[in-house]
Structures are given as C-alpha cells and as structure tokens.
Amino acid sequence: MTIKIHARLKSRKVMILCSIIIGMLILITLLAPWLAPHDPTLVNLAHKLKPPSWEYPLGTDHLGRCTLSRLLYAARMSLGYATLIFISALTIGLVVGTLSGYKGGWVDQLLMRICDGIMAFPSLLLVLGLVGIFGHGLKQVILALIFVQWVYYARIIRGMVLSLREQTYIAAARISGSSQWTIIRKHIIPNVLPPLAVMGALEMGWAIMDISAMSFLGLGVQPPTPEWGAMIHEGKSYIRSHPELMIYPGLMIMLVVVTFNLFGEALSERYGVKRNS
Structure with missing residues (x-):
C-alpha cells in the first residue's frame, strides 16, 4: 500500500x-x-x-539571424503542426475504429484490411515514398504523416470498442431503444477518452520528431522558415566550429519529446491505461 501511495505521489508530481x-x-x-x-x-x-x-542572447547563425528568435518561432511550427497531425489522424482513426469495432461484419473486415495494407509498409519508408510522389514541402509531409498515423489509432480504438460493446450497460441501452449514434456518443466515446488522452501525450512527441526528421532531410519546412529540424540541418556544416547551432534546437526537441512522454506515462498510471507497444 505504501509503495502504491508513493508511486501515485511521484506520478502526480511528474504530471504537475x-x-x-x-x-x-x-x-x-x-x-x-x-x-x-x-x-x-x-x-x-x-x-x-x-x-x-x-543583443543576441544565444548568438547568431551563419546568416547573422538571431538564434533565440528562431528557436522561439520554431516552437510554433513544431508544436502547431504536430498538434494538427495528431488531431487529424486521431479524428480519422476515431471514426474508422469506432465504426469498425461497433458495426463488425463486412464493415470491420473491409476497414481492417485497408489498415493492414497500410501497416504492411514501414511508416518512415511510406512517408518518404508519399513525399517523393507528391513532391517536397510541409503540406505534403503533413498529409503523408496523417495518412500513415491514423491506422494505428483506428486499430487501437477498434480494440477498445470491441470490448466496450459487450458490456451490460451497452446491452441495456440497446434494449431501452437507444439509437446506435446515441450509444456511441454517450457510452462508447466517453469511455475511450482516457486512453486517447494518453495516446495524445505520447504521440505528440513522435509527431514532433517526425516533422523535425523530415525537415532535417530537407523534405519538410523549407528555409528561411525556422523549425528545429531545419535548424539542425543548417547547423551541421558548422558542427566543429559552432556546435551550439545544432545543440540548441536538439535540446528543444529532446525537452519536448521527453516532457510529453513522461506526461503520457503519468496519465497512464493515473487512469490505469496500459500503454500499447
């Protein structure tokens, strides 16, 4: 009991x-x-x-631009577009996963075979392939990442819905004459929200890393727009003489990813949600 209380207090401190x-x-x-x-x-x-x-608290880069200013503006790009990718992918996954899990039958088979087809390819390879087909640029990278990510949410949500639809209160709602939409809205979706909150915290870090990786490869955010991955790409030519040009954005990426991962772990402990591997 003492160990559990200590773990909860530690989890609460981490969450705060x-x-x-x-x-x-x-x-x-x-x-x-x-x-x-x-x-x-x-x-x-x-x-x-x-x-x-x-005048320049963190110095300047190879073009005389303020490093601190670029880091601050880069946060808008990385966090903003990571949020867009997560919300878009989760919305599609929520619709597909709920429909597949609740309806079952041929609907479930069709939607899951589509998911299996997409998941058959390594995600990074598929993103690179899609960007190669549709062209370089932030818009193409965002659409490719959404296309790759929604299938994971759909499969996880489907599994939760399959478990929930067999509960007695769902059967009682059907007997009372509630429509399928009412059951999904009032009984299914509210019960998958805690796991979705955990997924959101964990996946935000991965979304930021994906955007930064694509920008580092020159496929995402294009110069002169500031973005952490793009800043690392620009600073790699000066890694020996001015390593801080890569260290500063790298530290920001690490801070954000670690923070969201720890937050997601704390949420999973608080709500008793098991993290999917």
Whole structure:
C-alpha cells in the first residue's frame, strides 16, 4: 500500500511538472512575436556567427539571424503542426475504429484490411515514398504523416470498442431503444477518452520528431522558415566550429519529446491505461 501511495505521489508530481513545461511551451508559441528580440528570418551577414550577447542572447547563425528568435518561432511550427497531425489522424482513426469495432461484419473486415495494407509498409519508408510522389514541402509531409498515423489509432480504438460493446450497460441501452449514434456518443466515446488522452501525450512527441526528421532531410519546412529540424540541418556544416547551432534546437526537441512522454506515462498510471507497444 505504501509503495502504491508513493508511486501515485511521484506520478502526480511528474504530471504537475510536465503540465507546467507544456503550459510554458504553449505560451512561447503564442507570445513568440513579443518574446523574440529580432526578426527570425532577417539576414545580417555583418553579425554572422556572433557569440551570445545582450543583443543576441544565444548568438547568431551563419546568416547573422538571431538564434533565440528562431528557436522561439520554431516552437510554433513544431508544436502547431504536430498538434494538427495528431488531431487529424486521431479524428480519422476515431471514426474508422469506432465504426469498425461497433458495426463488425463486412464493415470491420473491409476497414481492417485497408489498415493492414497500410501497416504492411514501414511508416518512415511510406512517408518518404508519399513525399517523393507528391513532391517536397510541409503540406505534403503533413498529409503523408496523417495518412500513415491514423491506422494505428483506428486499430487501437477498434480494440477498445470491441470490448466496450459487450458490456451490460451497452446491452441495456440497446434494449431501452437507444439509437446506435446515441450509444456511441454517450457510452462508447466517453469511455475511450482516457486512453486517447494518453495516446495524445505520447504521440505528440513522435509527431514532433517526425516533422523535425523530415525537415532535417530537407523534405519538410523549407528555409528561411525556422523549425528545429531545419535548424539542425543548417547547423551541421558548422558542427566543429559552432556546435551550439545544432545543440540548441536538439535540446528543444529532446525537452519536448521527453516532457510529453513522461506526461503520457503519468496519465497512464493515473487512469490505469496500459500503454500499447
């Protein structure tokens, strides 16, 4: 009992700390225009690769742009588009997974075979293939990541719905004359929300890493737009002389990913949700 109480207190502290960090990151994305000391895209070769100073708190990059300003604006790109990918993929997965799990029969077979066909390919390989077909750019990367991610949510949600539809309160709702839509809206979806919250926290970190990876490869966010992965790509030519150009955005990616993962783990412990491997 003492161990369980200690674990819950530790989980609560982790959740509070992660919530504070996530809240600060959200504030940064909203207040970036006021927090950034300079225009993040303004090129000034006279200030190329300057060390930290009062004017440039984190120094400048190879084009004389303020590193701090670019980090702050990059947070808007990374967090904003990661949220868009997660919400879009989860919405599609929720619709498909709920329909498949609740209806069953040929509907379930058809939708799951589509999911199996998409999951037969390695996700990164499929994303690269789709971007190669439709062209480079942030829009294409976002659509490709949504296309790849929704199938995982659909299969997980389908499994939860299959379990929920056999519960006695669902049978009671059917007997009372409730429509299928009413049962799904009032009894199915509210019971899958806690696992979805855990999934959201865990997958946000992966979405940010995916966007950064695509931008690092030159397939996502294009210069001069600031984005953490793109900043690492631009700084790799100066890894020996000015490694901070890669270290700063790398640390931001690590902070965000670790924070969301710890937050998701704390949520899973609090709500008793088992993390899917």
